[in-house]
Amino acid sequence: MTLALGIDIGTSGIRTAVLDESGTLVSSMREDHVPQDIDRIDSDLWWQAVKSCLKSQVKALKGTDHHPSCITRIAVDGTSGSMVLTDAQLQPISRALMYNSKGFDIEAKLIAKYAPKHHITQGANSALARAMRLTSETEVKADHLLHQADFIAAKLTCQAGLSDHNNALKTGYDPERGCWPDWIEDVIDPRVLPKVLAVGTPMENLDQGVAKEIGLTANTLVCAGTTDSIAAFLAAAPLEMGTAVTSLGSTLAVKMLSPYRIDDHEIGLYSHKLGDAWLVGGASNTGGAVLLEHFTPEQMIQLSAQIDPSISTGLDYYPLVKPGERFPINDPDLEPRIAPRPGNDAIFLQALLEGIAKIEAKCYREVEARTGVYPKMIFTAGGGARNNVWSQIRAQALRCAPLRAKYSEAAIGAAKVSRMGAVRQTGSSIRSLKA
Numbered sequence: 001m002t003l004a005l006g007i008d009i010g011t012s013g014i015r016t017a018v019l020d021e022s023g024t025l026v027s028s029m030r031e032d033h034v035p036q037d038i039d040r041i042d043s044d045l046w047w048q049a050v051k052s053c054l055k056s057q058v059k060a061l062k063g064t065d066h067h068p069s070c071i072t073r074i075a076v077d078g079t080s081g082s083m084v085l086t087d088a089q090l091q092p093i094s095r096a097l098m099y100n101s102k103g104f105d106i107e108a109k110l111i112a113k114y115a116p117k118h119h120i121t122q123g124a125n126s127a128l129a130r131a132m133r134l135t136s137e138t139e140v141k142a143d144h145l146l147h148q149a150d151f152i153a154a155k156l157t158c159q160a161g162l163s164d165h166n167n168a169l170k171t172g173y174d175p176e177r178g179c180w181p182d183w184i185e186d187v188i189d190p191r192v193l194p195k196v197l198a199v200g201t202p203m204e205n206l207d208q209g210v211a212k213e214i215g216l217t218a219n220t221l222v223c224a225g226t227t228d229s230i231a232a233f234l235a236a237a238p239l240e241m242g243t244a245v246t247s248l249g250s251t252l253a254v255k256m257l258s259p260y261r262i263d264d265h266e267i268g269l270y271s272h273k274l275g276d277a278w279l280v281g282g283a284s285n286t287g288g289a290v291l292l293e294h295f296t297p298e299q300m301i302q303l304s305a306q307i308d309p310s311i312s313t314g315l316d317y318y319p320l321v322k323p324g325e326r327f328p329i330n331d332p333d334l335e336p337r338i339a340p341r342p343g344n345d346a347i348f349l350q351a352l353l354e355g356i357a358k359i360e361a362k363c364y365r366e367v368e369a370r371t372g373v374y375p376k377m378i379f380t381a382g383g384g385a386r387n388n389v390w391s392q393i394r395a396q397a398l399r400c401a402p403l404r405a406k407y408s409e410a411a412i413g414a415a416k417v418s419r420m421g422a423v424r425q426t427g428s429s430i431r432s433l434k435a
Contacts, residue, residue, distance in 0.1 A: 001021055002021060003018050003026065003066055006410075006412060006415030007077070007152065008076075008410040008411035009152060009228070013049065014030065014049045015029070016054060020066070031049050034048075038101075041098060042095070046148065069216075072220055072221065073221050073222075076156075076414060080099050080167065080229065081126075081171075082097065083131060083148065083151075084134070085192065086142065088144075090154050094134045094137070104124050104125065104126070107124075107133055108126065108129050110132070110187050111129060118266055120263070120265060135189065135192065144160045144192060145192040148167075150225075156207065156222050162197060163196050166226040166227045169273075175272075198275070199275070200223050200419070201224040204221075205222070224421070229253060230255070231410035231411070232410045233245045237379045237405065241257055245379045245405065246381070248287060248383065248385060249287060249288055250288050252359065253282070254364060255279050256375050258373060261273075268283070268330040269367070270282065283326055284326060286318070291353075300387070304387055305389075317354065318334075319336065319355045319356055320334070320336035328363045337355075350393070354397070360394060361398050377400075385402075385408075391404075
């Protein structure tokens with residue numbers, strides 16, 4: 001039986017997952033990142049953490065009924081927009097910038113001069129602006145701009161210059177036309193930009209030296225990866241049109257598999273290419289972080305037991321930690337609405353849960369308004385999935401009962417990505433893929 005390995009480069013650490021041919025989790029492992037100065041991220045420490053995690057994963061796998069030599073495919077996911085510049089030998093020649101770095105106003109003005117209005121690269125915290133800053137502050141000429149997942153894949157194969165549709169999207173790549181836009185050469189040297197492949201496409205075999213060091217075989221294929229949020233979608237849901245995933249973490253994110261590409265940056269809605277389909281979605285600033293501003297996890301458990309979800313509070317909240325929203329309303333100045341506050345804490349918590357559920361429902365209605373498709377199944381990932389009362393409140397707002405995902409770890413989705421190319425090579429479409 002062949003195995004697939006997924007590597008997730010998360011914000012706090014590295015996670016790996018090994019799946020068998022049925023998609024069942026065989027083994028997983030985690031390695032924390034070494035703490036770093038946020039302004040001087042050393043991407044080589046990502047690689048050291050990945051190697052350490054892979055060695056532990058190989059050791060753990062030997063304790064199961066499976067052998068590491070059965071791993072035939074690997075894919076990597078990373079945080080969207082995290083990137084570094086390297087030379088031809090894959091040595092970093094710049095600091096790495098993370099997906100949440102911002103303040104690139106000078107670069108944003110130049111992008112606004114050349115890019116179409118409302119293009120996904122617009123803004124002072126865009127991935128393209130980040131890439132421009134790296135090239136401007138690096139004295140040595142760069143050979144490669146690598147997104148986080150690209151960098152790790154390149155280290156695994158000792159081959160650089162490749163990326164995937166999802167990681168390259170916010171840097172400016174057009175997955176529908178299959179090319180970088182003509183105007184991009186006006187803002188960045190196009191020679192550093194990667195060649196972009198479909199998600200799951202086989203790239204190169206593991207480098208022999210790397211394979212020997214971590215305990216895998218050199219004939220293992222490394223495949224084009226994806227972003228962490230899309231990997232989490234793939235972990236949680238079957239690949240069927242109309243299937244959606246809501247992630248209820250510190251923020252709220254929704255994604256739905258659609259046959260149509262829908263981009264509406266005025267409301268923060270955009271699409272990632274996935275096989276012959278599109279993953280349409282966006283992220284709101286509401287979510288669990290708002291709840292934690294007012295209650296501890298223990299208090300939420302106790303108060304939830306006092307809530308009757310069949311009786312609405314009648315309060316119309318828009319819960320946010322601070323002003324500013326991305327989707328389904330794209331307004332950096334949108335004020336939170338969490339007043340009046342009732343004297344009963346259980347009612348207050350219920351009103352917050354109702355407000356977040358209404359925002360989630362509005363997200364899917366905005367998708368429906370542009371695709372004509374409302375989700376036929378909504379899976380839930382993240383910590384909020386464990387709150388049964390919240391699930392009942394959401395079911396009323398969503399017009400369907402949300403399903404709790406069996407898996408939600410991005411590393412599991414990355415392992416599934418590694419098999420997408422193999423399915424595509426057989427002539428099957430994404431519509432026939434099963435989780």
